[in-house]
Amino acid sequence: MDHVVSLVCASCGTVAQDGSRFCEQCGSPLAAPVAVAPPPAAATVATCRACGGPIADDGYCQDCGTPAASERDHWAEAPSATLGGVCDRGIRHTKNEDAMALGLARDATVLVVCDGVSSVPDSDLASLAAARAARDVLVGGVTADGGTARVSAWSALLVRAADAADKAIAAAVGDMGERHDPPSCTFVAAVVDGPHVVAGWLGDSRVYWLPDAGVPTQLSSDDSGANDLMTLGVPRAKAESSPQAHAITRWLGADASDVVPRTTATRAQGAGWVLVCSDGLWNYCSEATAMAALVRTAQSAAGGAPEAVAAELVRWANAQGGADNITAALTRIGVVPAAVTADTVHS
Structure with missing residues (x-):
């Protein structure tokens, strides 16, 4: 806190002007300057997100305990x-174990989402450290020329980013020793470089390409029990509602056996959205065509700013029940159309 230093008369208490040697009120000689503290700033009272009541010193609402x-x-x-x-x-979890990190790499955009494994303590630390470390590697960018060489360079950089993310988890949570449940998280990242979309992932956080006109596509392929069932021919709806659906088969963390992400690249045709999200969103809207319609509806409600569209997607997921943490990150390829048809997906 800064202090104001003033000259104060010892005889009558008058505050003198700077440079004065004698009090203008009573004529007494002035002593050395006295430090006068400014009045304290008014305290702000935190309010409860659930009921609006006051938050007590222990960090809980005085009225409802939230x-x-x-x-x-x-x-x-x-x-x-x-x-x-x-x-x-979200609504039902007491802690947010999702994390995201976004950035710009020269003329490319970078989106990273990590979803901490909720059954393991400190996975919120793991996911945040991993997302930011991966983002920093990707924002370093590549120096290769355009075309195939550039896409290949991004794919290699995604592998490096996942490795950096895994190392960042170890640094964030410290020595796990003999701990049998070290913190862990999923990993998904997308780099959008002109019309090229390059994605890498471990786990079941996803990347979608959602064109304004054309066929929406889920670019990533979940490392999960649900995806294993779908590979065997089980319909998506049944597989994703099975007890094994969210058992991930690859992840980042001390107990991961393989932290090399799978990667894919596509060349976007026309304008549209690249969406990177956690299962807190796609749990309620999994199939790519349905997700494209949802994003178009969100755009109709919120406008064309990616952050506003993402906020609308989060609001929608919470309205469906908010059973998990929710992350939605978007980048735009091409201009946002002046008019949006919310309930139509072009094919």
């Missing part, structure tokens, strides 16, 4: 006009 909201519960990022995202705790 824990106070923290920055980790909900935040947004918008590094540019074409890139933005929102990460939210």
